[in-house]
Amino acid sequence: MLRSLGQRPVTGSDEDPRVAELRTAVSRLRRGLAAYPAEFPDRGIAEDELAALAAMTVDGVPETPRLRRSLLLIAGAIGSVSALSRGLSDVRNAVDLFGEQPRGRG
Structure with a gap:
């Protein structure tokens, strides 16, 4: 892709997309947990x-x-909280x- 003069690549563009996805998902769940009113x-x-x-x-x-x-x-701790x-x-x-999760030997 061609860039115009003066444009910079998006910050973090060389980051592993799996890490970015995990970071986003964790952030959303942390915000959801923080907003959840019940203890x-x-x-x-x-x-x-x-x-x-x-x-x-x-x-x-x-x-x-x-x-x-x-x-x-985490699943054990909040698994029953449907929200x-x-x-x-x-x-x-x-x-x-x-x-994938490692499979047993055999």
Whole structure:
């Protein structure tokens, strides 16, 4: 694609699109959780793991096992809160972009 004189490439254009997708999904779920008015027992766990996921998107491509562990903790913490199910699904889909879950040996 040709650029006009003086135009710069979009910032972050060399970023892994999976990381960008994960960052966006995590941000949306964090905002949804912050806006959710009711308290529930594992809210702190969900907030901590979402913060961890957000931090993982800063330094390049995160480790898939760590992403999956955080996803499981978040799902366990907010899985029954139907108002957050769309955001949780978006995070799960973003984590899935990093590859399939390893299969057992055999």
